[in-house]
Amino acid sequence: MGLLDKHKAYSQAYGSIRDMGADPFNVKFEAVLSPTEGVVNGRPTILLGTNNYLGLTFDESCIEASRQATRQLGTGTTGSRIANGSFGGHLELEREIARFYGRRTAMTFTTGYQANLGVLSTLVGRGDHLLLDADSHASLYDGARLGHAEIIRFRHNDPDDLRKRLQRLKGQPGNRLIVTEGIYSMVGDVAPLKEIVEVKREMGAYLMVDEAHSLGVLGETGRGLAEAEGCEADVDVITGTFSKSLGAIGGFCVSDMEDFEVMRVVCRPYMFTASLPPSVVASTLQALKRVEEEPGLRHRLNANAQRLYNGLTKLGFELGPRCSPIVAVAVPDQPRAIAVWKALLDQGVYLNLALPPATPDARPLLRSSISVAHTDDQIDQVLRAFKTVGAAFGLVNPSQQRASA
Amino acid sequence: MSTLESVTDLTVHQIGRTASAVMQRNVEVTAASDIGRDLGVDSLTLMNIVMELEDVFELSIPIDRLADVETVGDLAALINELRARG
Numbered sequence: 466m467g468l469l470d471k472h473k474a475y476s477q478a479y480g481s482i483r484d485m486g487a488d489p490f491n492v493k494f495e496a497v498l499s500p501t502e503g504v505v506n507g508r509p510t511i512l513l514g515t516n517n518y519l520g521l522t523f524d525e526s527c528i529e530a531s532r533q534a535t536r537q538l539g540t541g542t543t544g545s546r547i548a549n550g551s552f553g554g555h556l557e558l559e560r561e562i563a564r565f566y567g568r569r570t571a572m573t574f575t576t577g578y579q580a581n582l583g584v585l586s587t588l589v590g591r592g593d594h595l596l597l598d599a600d601s602h603a604s605l606y607d608g609a610r611l612g613h614a615e616i617i618r619f620r621h622n623d624p625d626d627l628r629k630r631l632q633r634l635k636g637q638p639g640n641r642l643i644v645t646e647g648i649y650s651m652v653g654d655v656a657p658l659k660e661i662v663e664v665k666r667e668m669g670a671y672l673m674v675d676e677a678h679s680l681g682v683l684g685e686t687g688r689g690l691a692e693a694e695g696c697e698a699d700v701d702v703i704t705g706t707f708s709k710s711l712g713a714i715g716g717f718c719v720s721d722m723e724d725f726e727v728m729r730v731v732c733r734p735y736m737f738t739a740s741l742p743p744s745v746v747a748s749t750l751q752a753l754k755r756v757e758e759e760p761g762l763r764h765r766l767n768a769n770a771q772r773l774y775n776g777l778t779k780l781g782f783e784l785g786p787r788c789s790p791i792v793a794v795a796v797p798d799q800p801r802a803i804a805v806w807k808a809l810l811d812q813g814v815y816l817n818l819a820l821p822p823a824t825p826d827a828r829p830l831l832r833s834s835i836s837v838a839h840t841d842d843q844i845d846q847v848l849r850a851f852k853t854v855g856a857a858f859g860l861v862n863p864s865q866q867r868a869s870a
Numbered sequence: 871m872s873t874l875e876s877v878t879d880l881t882v883h884q885i886g887r888t889a890s891a892v893m894q895r896n897v898e899v900t901a902a903s904d905i906g907r908d909l910g911v912d913s914l915t916l917m918n919i920v921m922e923l924e925d926v927f928e929l930s931i932p933i934d935r936l937a938d939v940e941t942v943g944d945l946a947a948l949i950n951e952l953r954a955r956g
Contacts, residue, residue, distance in 0.1 A: 630930060
């Protein structure tokens, strides 16, 4: 039996998707001209599935910082944080992240995926209990699996269900760590953090929030959902990423726990990997400055999100429960989802196609993320493309269409 | 038939009922049914079935224990072990 035979089912499933003339997991961006414009299949394309919420990948000051750092320090650190890979910039970035979050300690990781892998596999161990929201990102599931704690799922965004499951653990030794996300990556809904904090206090547990999609997006100063909900004092660990609002790659965690520094010598996804290159550290530091000095970015982002969300709602599409910079359209079946995804791309609109089992329920999603960099014209162009495609594929419910305001 | 065997049968039967409810189609199972191959259950659906079974049996079925579960019989044995422990 060949090594890859075990993946035959996926191979066949992938093959039948490509037989439809679509290759959503292998799109080639021949050119990327701005946070919102690219070239795909030789065609100018609006980029609507990038997580580039603040458009900082093309910010002049971030690019300049990156360029200078490469000139001064070279193309890479070629080492781990515990060997030769801790440059001044890495320490400065950690200090700045810690200051931004008002926490004692910050650790940076080479990717956000590794930050979750590291925290979940190291902070809890054998005999401890992880309570994961059912819709948790793959990085959280994988981090849980890498460690040795018991893993219990609770129903998505359901504090009563969380309480019930913690209740079942009563009397069992070990620590409990509840894990939720700020903004969930598929549908853009947010955790009911205040109620989860109540459960945490009532039942006795630690709480971690992954603010990957909410940093730079929610909260008075852009710290995320915990700030927006006034819950920061009850959140014990926050993780996040540099690959969305901050426009690069990398991850971090922050905490006030005493002796958190020990993580640097026990956390394998931190230790056994090369550290971020100087260019990324520099652009991320500058991007963080931009987030802090220009709150208007957040406000305009949310205005753009409203425009897209309301526009799609008026057209009669089925969206997630709440407007956020992630706007996902549910499609009843997979063949139609693939065909619609391709039709949108042919109309010059790129967004993400999410298929089960990567989606919260069994339905495929056309998932878009809006950026502050999208213009009203671009959003209107997207809405026109959706209107055409919605009609052609029978996706809109005429009775759901709202009359123009 | 020993008491242990009949308890396992009941659990196997319940797993079949719960899987049917979650997958919204009739699922016939025996202890030997392979969850992935015979029932066509992917990892997410299995976790959702387990979530329902936790409520049916009023216990925690940690998903880290699912790595060793291949057949319905394996899952029934796990549930019965957890019931005995609790």
